[in-house]
Amino acid sequence: DVDDDSTTTPCMNLVSFEISKNKLSGPLPTELGYCTKLASLNIHETDIDSLIPSEIGYLTQLSLLEIRDTGTNRDSNRRIPTEIGNLGDVLTSLNLSDNHFDGSIPSELGRLMKLTTLTLSDNNRLSYSIPSELGRLIKLKTLSLPYNKLTGLIPTHLASLIELNTFNVQNNNLQGSVSYQLLNSWMGSKLQDLYLSENQFTGVIPNLFCESGIKAVIDCFEITCSCCVDSLNSNDCPIELPPSAEPSGAPTTSAPTTAAPVAPQTIPTTPSPTTNAPSSTPTSNPTETPPVEIFGENYDVHMTTALELSQVNLIGTLPIVQLLKLTNLKKLDLTRNSLKGILPSELGLMKKLRDLRLSDNDLTGSIPSELGLLSSRLESCELDKNKLQSNIPTDIGNLIQLRTLTLYSNQLTGILPTELGKLSRLKIWSLEDNKAIGGTLPTELGRLLNLVEWRLNNNEITGVLPSELGLMTELTLFDGSANKLEGTIPLEVIIGQTALKKLALHRNQMKGNLQELPIVSATSLTSLSLYENRFFGSLPTNLDGLIPDIESLLLHNNTFTGTLPAALGNLSKLKDLRLSSNDFRGVIPSGETFDSITSTLQNLWLYDNPKLSGNIPASFCSPSNKIKVDCGLISCACCLDDLGATCPTSSPSLAPSKTPSFSPTYSPSFTPSNIATFNPSGSPTKVFSQVVLFGKQYDLSLTTLDFATIAAQGTLSTAIGRLTNLKTLLISNKNGLGGSIPTELGRLTKLTKLWINK
8 A cells, every 4th residue: 555644655666567367456556557667577376456547657667567366256348548658668578378367458558669568368358450550660579469359451552560479369250361461472582370260261372481480270171271280180181272362462483583464564654555454364374473553553573663644634542452452562663643542551551662753743642661671772753743741750760771752742740760870871862841840850860971962941940950961971052041040050060071062041940150161162052052041241252252053042031241352243153142132341452353144134123222432333234134232332234123124224323422412302201200310411311312102201210200291192112111220110000001911011120119000
């Protein structure tokens, strides 16, 4: 008993508990759940009631649980508690035999992934079907379920139990034909004893199974087998296996391996009756295995090595039962169709599969952990553009031959398993656009030394870039954009990256001084995207020597400062240069500085740098070029403002030594009291950098705007997005504004108060 006044549970340090061969009676106490350090619980051959309390689920340190041959109480409603499924961390042996249990075998037992022995024999009233979840117990060596009242078929999921030594289901009410799929899987496993007798099985056990040396006990007059033992007299079955009795889908020993196939070895993209003989096609040998029909066409079960049906308007679910009959299938390509339903766990039984392509369908559910069973062969797994959910299973880390893994554009969640660091041969990994994959990047991923392309953008990844990523010296592309990454770029990630060409880290929360970042030492870079972060400092003056092959340099929406280096003009391959929404100042380098890039540059963004002025050379003007500037500050004959409107052709050319005179015609636009005071002797920014709203001009330095002070009518112009210094914006019912709220309000990143009343 537990002392209610005690602050310490008496059994809290108990690690082993055995009661056997005595006359003790009564129920198992619920207080057993307090013995949380218990590693072994063994109760057998006593009169203790076998009704197991649900508190057993608290004993998460149990490695052995044996409660057998107990009690004389045979009342109904004596169930195996589902809470046993909570013991999956360390439990290796579970024996609940001869306890008069009724009901079903809990599917939760499929969570006991460390289990090597499962014995539920002699319970007499244990009924219903064998749960397919037991197929997850891939370490199981003994599965013993005899002398119960189990019904239905043996689930094909059990084919994944390749460590089995003993499989015993005799004396139940199981039925159906002996599954060749199971037998074929177990032939190459460690199975030694197979007990199927005293059920309602029919069919054939093939010769190949006999040759594997497995002892099989059957009902000889129900199942045809040339090497099995009869359950009635323990003698060999007297019936020889007739050649015509081989099961459907079983390989034949009489037909040579070079027999003519019903379907060609490599299936064409669009199957046709001319290349795939129909099932009614006569064969020269009556013992040949009949073809299997998949999506309306027939395929030879032995000779078909590739099934390529991409973009042929397939509908329905994956025909997994038929696919499993293609025993030599190496490539399965069903991309760009309209397949629905879940990914069947039986995919893990396609032992010869090397190339799995199911992308761009409507598949749902989770990625089955059973795919990890394809560890010895699978080289490509493409499941992108579906509707897959839940976590990435840790078992994917077992696919040590994997070269390509594409999971992008799904609805996956959770964190990246550290086990993925075992995919040492991986070259292509695409995980982008799942939106809800979070957590930090495991340092173990630094072991992916052969990774060439890695995309994980548009997720919820947090934390800093681990320095271990610098070990990926084969990496040519890394896209970690649109996440929640923080910190700076570690030195180790860039130094020595001679292969890196494209680095995208935009739309994060990263920071650092560009002058101090090692990014500029990656001389192979052709694309660098750091926009919408918190990077600062000036641009290196020797950019042309640091990143000479750069084609795309996107640094907008940071806090960079300083002048634009003349070295920008020497980047002869530059096509896209975006420096907008920073704090660059001074004059744009003039003369021949940019002449070398005029033939390649297509995009140039300089707007929202209120201290930057100068001229854009006429040589930049081309129908293919898109140049965006602050029109009032920078003189240009072909430029646009940040909203895409053409700059006035009368924009003045500004020189830093000349202060433009203030024209009185502008004075009415600065009458509202909340407009920042204009200083005619100050920066030219305050004269020419303006926005027109409802007939009034507003300076870009404006911090507060209250539309209640003006009679505003109509819709709110998108030009409001240029007032990037706004901190307060008030829109009330005193005006007649209507229409939609412009998306350009999203540019007002300094806004702290936004009122849209009534």
